[in-house]
Amino acid sequence: MIHRKRTATGLLLMFCIASTVSSQTVLGFPLFGKKKSEDYQTTRKLTANQVALVDKAIASEKALVKTVSDRTPLVETYIQLMKPQPVFGQVPSSDQHFLGRVDFEKVIRDDAYQINQKTSKGTVNGKAGFLKQAFFLPAVTSSSLHMNFSEAGFVQMLxxxxxxxxxxxxxxxxVRNEFLGSIPTAVFSVTPIHKKRSKGRFFGRIWVESHSGSIVRFNGKFDGSETDHRDYYNFDSWRTNVQPxxxxxxxxxxxxTDSRSATxxxxxxxxxxxxxxxLIAPSGENEKTSLDVVGATDVSNDGMDLSPLGAQREWVNQAENNIIDRLYQAGLIDAPSEFDKTLEALASNILAYNGITPPRPVRCRTLLTEPLESLAVGDTILISxxxxxxxxxxxxxxxxxxxxINGILAFQLAHILLSHRLDTKFAFSDRTLFPSTEVFNRLPMHHTDEDNTAAAKKAMELQSAKELEGGQQYFGLYLKQLQQQVKQLKALNEPLIGDGLVKSDRDPTLWMAALVTKAPNLDANDLKQQSAMPLSSFLRHDPWSGQLTVRHSAYEPLxxxxxxMPFDITPVYLKLNYYQEAAQTSASN
Known part of the structure; x- marks a missing residue:
């Protein structure tokens, strides 16, 4: 099966696309930097109120730099290279996925964005900004997309x-006033002063919250110099109100965009x-993370003695709790949410429809990551x-x-019902005392191929209940769409910690292939048929608390x-709200 190992290094934070053609010549002709028009430097004088708001924005940004300097959040980056396609217009041709933690303090003071000389070509003085490309670039292929782990490059976009x-x-x-969700903002164009050294400085627009002066969105690129035959890619960066x-x-x-493409x-x-x-910054390889039990209730005088089987199950449950706690502390799973309760209710229904009463209730949590995977840790089901x-x-x-969802849950419920064993060494608390960056290597939770084969068969039995059999066609249709794109979406189908939907990158067979036969024919031209959604379509997590909320998006007809756009990346457009202390959420959709 597919399972990737993770290292404890920094994050993906810079993509360098290296041209096989010299940056100085193309087809024998030299490239000369074209002097940029300076018309944008001519602006109307700001009013006193606008000047005051800009000054607030500048002060707010400086305060933000200080605030994040001791933070080490998780950053997940997912990239899709695109190609033309006659029906969909364009589809992914390959993909890349990276996950790690960024230490702001290490990079905020740096004004030079170093790149890896071994994997990047044609740079100027060994320095480059985030997402910097050659001035002339042939058709991009997966072999020409070089990923460098540079924290500084990513911070430049944050x-x-x-x-x-x-x-x-x-x-x-x-520029104008504009509401982003319920947030009133003033929009300003921002350009580097041409007499100053402008290389690597921001060029675009900022959205400034009208009261506090906080910058809640900025959109544009980082400027290049007139003699540099390179440019930075455009980006759209969003923020949310996580605390007052x-x-x-x-x-x-x-x-x-490929400017040479007719489409x-x-x-x-x-x-x-x-x-x-x-998250707390790791102190090094000897980092120890305590597992504090919050909200525990003393039941020492209430319970009966455990039978040998009960003791065995309690031991497994202890290992399960330690693993779930560790994953939560590492920032990889959500805080318990109302949506998790919905998943638990659906799992209980599947068992009830099959006349099964489990000895312990099944719990559900959500992995906060993009790759398509699920897993069962004891009696807890995790879905990405x-x-x-x-x-x-x-x-x-x-x-x-x-x-x-029933199809996903049935697969992991089958693992639970078949008693596919959890490694009970994690019942010893010291087994989960390791750096958060080593979670994927220390906690491999995926099942064996034999277990997955047996679970897939059992899952089909569970979904044969009369209340569930009508829904088999839907997950079958989803799997049929995935099967059509699996070779182009290898990174999306490579699980981080659990079980993927396909067997391996060498064998793209689906574990639940039997469901494909239950599905209708896949018809791209049928606008009433939606086999799979784009990424980020349904859930959103709070960047501060890890709390999940369901998006309430307006219906958009096809x-x-x-x-x-099945499995596609789509632009970010957040409905921003002010922080609400009672709800512990920064924004809703």
Missing amino acids: LIDSANFDRQHYVFSY NLWLPTSIYVEA RTLRFKAISNVWGYQ KGLLDTTGVISQDGAQQMGN LSPADK
């Missing part, structure tokens, strides 16, 4: 300019999500956010999404096959 964001280095011009008057970076969307097909698109700002998002197909009666 913070506008950590050192010199002020009116001595930038020109600000008012505190807006923290949350999501970034990046894309690059304007994208070269690639990428999304980065940030969460876990409450990416899998829940892409199966969250909207229908009038909700039957399609429910059928999809007008062409290109609108379906």
Whole structure:
């Protein structure tokens, strides 16, 4: 089966696409830097109120730099290289996925963004900004997309300019007022002053919250110099209000269009999500993380003695609790939510429809990551956010999404019912005392191929109950769509810790292949058929607390096959709200 190992290094934070053609010549002709027009430097004078708001924004950004300097959040970056396709317009041709933690303190003071010389070519003086490309670039292939682990590059997209964001280095011009969700903002164009060293400085627009002056969104790129035959890709960076008057970076969307394509097909698109700002920076390889039990109740005088079987199950339950606690402390699973209770109710229904009463209730939690996977840890089922998002197909009666989720739950319920053993060494608390960056290596929870084969067969039996058999067609349709794209979406189908939907990268056979025969024919031109959703379609997590909320998106009718976008990355557009202490949430959708 597929299972990747993770190292404890930093994050993906810079993509360098290296051209096989020299940056100095193309087909024998030299490339000369074209002097940029300076018309944008001519602006109307700001009013006194606008000047005051800009000054607030500058002060707010400096305060944000100090706030995040001791934070080490998780950052997940997923990239899809695109290619033209006659029916959908464009589809992914390959993908990349990275997950890790960023230490802001190490990089905020750096003004040079170092790149890996072994994997990047044609750079200027060995330095480059985030997502920097050659001026002339042939068709992008997976072999020409080089990923470098540079924390500084990513921070450049989270913070506008950590050192010199002020009116001595930038020109600000008012554009308009605009609401982002319920947040009133003033929009300003921001351009580096041309007489200053502008290479690597922000060039674009900022959305400033009208009262506190916090920057809640910025959109544009980092400027190149006139003699540099390179450019930076455009990006859209969003923040959410996680605490009173505190807006923290949350999501970034990046894309690059192939200007030589008649259909304007994208070269690639990428999304980065940030969460876990409450995580504590690891002190090194000897980091020890305590497992504090919160809310425990003393029942020493209430319970009966345990039977040998009961003692065995309690021992497994102890290992389960230790693992779940450790995954939560590492920021990889959500805080208990109302949505988790919904999943638990669906799991209970599957068991009830089959006349099964488990000795202990089945619990559910959500992995906050994109790869399509699920796993059973004792009696707890974990399902990845990416899998829940892409199966969250909207229908009038909700039957399609429910059928999809039932298929996922049935597979892991089968593992529980077949007593596929959890490694009980984790019942010893010292077994989970290791650095958070080693979680994937220390806690491999995936099942064996033999166990998955048996679970797939058992899952089909569970879904044969009369109340569930009508929903088999929906998850079968989803799997049929995935089967069509699995070779192009290898990273999305590579589980981090649990069981994927396909057997391996060498064997793209589906574990639940029997469901495919239950599905209708896949018809891309049928606008009434939506087999799978784009990523980030259904759930959103709070970057501070890890709490999951369900998106309440307006219905958008499909007008062409290109609108379906199964498994695609789509632009970020958050409905922003002010922090609500009672709800412990920073924004809703």
